[in-house]
Amino acid sequence: MTNTPVGESPATPVLLATPGAPRRRALPSFQSNLLTAVAFAIAAVICATVEWWLLIYFDASLVLSGAELIVCRGVEIFLGLVGGTAAWYGILAVTRALSANRLAAGGAPSAGRVRAEDARDAMWFVVGLGLTALIVAFIAFLLGANHGALRTVMFDFGYMWRGHNALLHAFWLNLKIFAVTQVLVLAWALLVAVVRLLPGRACAPVRTLAIVYTDVFRGVPAIIVIYLVVLGFGLARVPGFDSMSKDNQIFWLAVLALTLVYGAYVSEVYRAGLESIHWSQAAAARSLGLSQWQTLRHVVVPQAVRRILPPLLNDAVALQKDTALTSIVGYVEVLGAAQLLKNKYFNLSPVFGAALFFLVITIPFTRFVDFLLKRDKQRTQGGS
Amino acid sequence: MSLLELRGVQKYFGADHVLKGIDLAIEEHEVICLIGPSGCGKSTLLRCVNALEPIQGGEIVLDGELVSGRGVDVNALRQEVGIVFQSFNLFPHKTVMQNITLGPIKVLKESKAEAKERARILLARIGLSEKANEYPDRLSGGQQQRVAIVRALAMQPRVLLLDEITSALDPELVSEVLNIVRQLAVEGMTMILATHEMNFAREVASRVCFLESGVIVEVGVPDQIFTAPKQARTAEFLERIIAAGRL
Numbered sequence: 001m002t003n004t005p006v007g008e009s010p011a012t013p014v015l016l017a018t019p020g021a022p023r024r025r026a027l028p029s030f031q032s033n034l035l036t037a038v039a040f041a042i043a044a045v046i047c048a049t050v051e052w053w054l055l056i057y058f059d060a061s062l063v064l065s066g067a068e069l070i071v072c073r074g075v076e077i078f079l080g081l082v083g084g085t086a087a088w089y090g091i092l093a094v095t096r097a098l099s100a101n102r103l104a105a106g107g108a109p110s111a112g113r114v115r116a117e118d119a120r121d122a123m124w125f126v127v128g129l130g131l132t133a134l135i136v137a138f139i140a141f142l143l144g145a146n147h148g149a150l151r152t153v154m155f156d157f158g159y160m161w162r163g164h165n166a167l168l169h170a171f172w173l174n175l176k177i178f179a180v181t182q183v184l185v186l187a188w189a190l191l192v193a194v195v196r197l198l199p200g201r202a203c204a205p206v207r208t209l210a211i212v213y214t215d216v217f218r219g220v221p222a223i224i225v226i227y228l229v230v231l232g233f234g235l236a237r238v239p240g241f242d243s244m245s246k247d248n249q250i251f252w253l254a255v256l257a258l259t260l261v262y263g264a265y266v267s268e269v270y271r272a273g274l275e276s277i278h279w280s281q282a283a284a285a286r287s288l289g290l291s292q293w294q295t296l297r298h299v300v301v302p303q304a305v306r307r308i309l310p311p312l313l314n315d316a317v318a319l320q321k322d323t324a325l326t327s328i329v330g331y332v333e334v335l336g337a338a339q340l341l342k343n344k345y346f347n348l349s350p351v352f353g354a355a356l357f358f359l360v361i362t363i364p365f366t367r368f369v370d371f372l373l374k375r376d377k378q379r380t381q382g383g384s
Numbered sequence: 385m386s387l388l389e390l391r392g393v394q395k396y397f398g399a400d401h402v403l404k405g406i407d408l409a410i411e412e413h414e415v416i417c418l419i420g421p422s423g424c425g426k427s428t429l430l431r432c433v434n435a436l437e438p439i440q441g442g443e444i445v446l447d448g449e450l451v452s453g454r455g456v457d458v459n460a461l462r463q464e465v466g467i468v469f470q471s472f473n474l475f476p477h478k479t480v481m482q483n484i485t486l487g488p489i490k491v492l493k494e495s496k497a498e499a500k501e502r503a504r505i506l507l508a509r510i511g512l513s514e515k516a517n518e519y520p521d522r523l524s525g526g527q528q529q530r531v532a533i534v535r536a537l538a539m540q541p542r543v544l545l546l547d548e549i550t551s552a553l554d555p556e557l558v559s560e561v562l563n564i565v566r567q568l569a570v571e572g573m574t575m576i577l578a579t580h581e582m583n584f585a586r587e588v589a590s591r592v593c594f595l596e597s598g599v600i601v602e603v604g605v606p607d608q609i610f611t612a613p614k615q616a617r618t619a620e621f622l623e624r625i626i627a628a629g630r631l
Contacts, residue, residue, distance in 0.1 A: 280469065280471060280473045281473060281475065283436050283469070283473065284469065284473035284474075284475070285475070285486075286436065286458075286459075286462065287434055287436060287462055287466065287467045287536075288462065288466075288486065288487035288491060288535070288536075288539055289459045289460070289462040289463040289487060289491040289492075289539065290459070290486070290487065290490055290491060291459055294490050294491075298486060298490065299475055299486075302477050303475075303476065303477050306477060379519065380476060380477065380519040380521055380522075381519070381521045381522070
């Protein structure tokens with residue numbers, strides 16, 4: 001068997017002989033996208049018109065003064081520019097498509113293709129800018145509706161400021177519940193996950209117990225668990241909790257309730273993580289003589305935890321927010337405190353203030369974990 | 385007395401009869417090469433010797449001690465019998481140094497300093513001293529496999545099992561790994577290799593063992609197996625290997 005020398009005709013085909021005549025497909029030399037460009041331009045102009053109309057309504061409905069007026073005008077000018085730019089790109093798309101057609105007709109199809117690609121780029125800008133302008137203008141429209149009623153009812157910074165001390169104090173309780181619960185959840189959920197993965201018939205009863213636990217507590221709304229555990233344990237004077245002071249009792253019962261709920265979620269996250277570690281890793285560890293426990297401790301769990309950090313963080317953020325649920329059993333954490341203020345001022349702004357507290361914690365927290373993940377990846381993986 | 389003895393070893397995966405009565409005695413300092421088509425049971429046999437797979441019949445005896453069946457301390461057995469895998473299986477979350485010292489520290493209860501010192505010496509021998517603090521994923525396949533061999537050696541096993549250790553490597557990286565095995569053979573390490581590297585098997589093996597469908601078809605010194613196989617099936621297998629340009 002030898003290869004065909006260059007220039008000679010090849011051997012009678014066996015593998016290359018396919019039924020039906022071979023078909024050569026030519027690349028299209030040029031396709032006009034003028035119609036699409038026109039459509040995008042019309043869409044851009046409509047977008048900009050609607051957006052400006054929304055902004056004009058927004059402006060007319062608000063009675064503003066001082067700093068608020070300046071901020072408002074700033075936003076309006078910015079949005080006006082964004083909408084205008086979208087419309088401008090629409091026109092650009094059309095002119096580029098036209099010039100692409102001219103080039104193609106003039107015997108320069110490849111130059112035409114380049115210009116057509118430019119036209120498509122402009123269309124994407126129409127989409128990006130136009131949608132953004134429209135959505136933000138709609139939000140502004142809502143804020144301005146009914147002469148800025150939403151602003152007065154929910155976003156009054158005066159009320160927020162007056163309540164900030166009480167809110168800050170109460171938010172400290174949320175953080176305390178969160179911190180204690182999170183630590184307990186991480187340990188408890190790992191235990192549940194490991195129990196669920198225990199092999200052998202002997203462990204079937206505990207395995208079943210773990211399965212029932214996760215099913216039940218993932219299936220019941222957290223708010224009901226909190227209600228039942230905190231009020232129920234309190235009323236039943238359950239030993240251990242009964243000797244505590246009222247404040248302590250409600251704190252620890254809330255921690256217990258949230259641990260039960262989040263333990264069920266997080267144990268499933270752990271389980272997914274543990275199962276995602278390829279068995280060959282465990283085999284390698286066992287082959288060195290490490291015991292089952294040592295293999296979990298030094299090889300499987302560390303890798304699983306690294307892998308599930310994003311979902312763990314997700315659940316941590318959710319837990320941090322759900323600490324506000326304890327307000328339904330009369331616990332004066334930040335939402336409870338905000339409700340008291342709301343009743344006092346007859347204004348919802350303190351509740352919005354409470355929401356801001358959560359944001360101040362969760363957003364930097366998320367970014368920080370992202371940073372940790374990225375660093376770990378760079379350290380352990382090749383390339384970069 | 386042989387160092388390692390397999391007597392009528394049977395292995396089933398469900399209804400699959402993978403090893404059908406394997407008898408093999410391995411003397412100290414011997415290098416046994418297992419050859420045979422994929423799926424013939426080479427890897428399974430090695431995994432059984434290391435007790436990573438339980439056997440369903442027969443027995444395995446190491447230095448006069450029964451090491452198969454119920455009640456055997458597999459963790460103790462694995463200190464005597466090391467294994468290196470086709471896919472390296474280094475721990476990606478640990479540095480090269482930590483990979484090597486994990487076993488000695490946790491299982492042999494060596495002090496950290498002691499384990500590190502020995503790891504450093506071993507790394508220097510294979511020319512990877514400067515990689516001690518790197519993570520495995522930043523190493524080439526050949527480097528990873530060399531580290532995996534050193535990780536097994538750090539446990540100071542009496543028998544080393546090598547499961548197709550060059551099959552996952554780019555061709556140009558194979559020799560750096562085989563050189564280490566060659567050196568180990570010279571130094572008298574008792575080894576069982578499952579391999580597709582026929583030339584290498586011919587060079588280092590004390591005996592070559594041809595497996596097919598879970599049965600040992602033929603055992604013999606390399607020259608006899610490769611030049612004058614007694615069994616027709618061995619000859620057929622080797623012909624196919626030659627046709628593939630691997631011998």
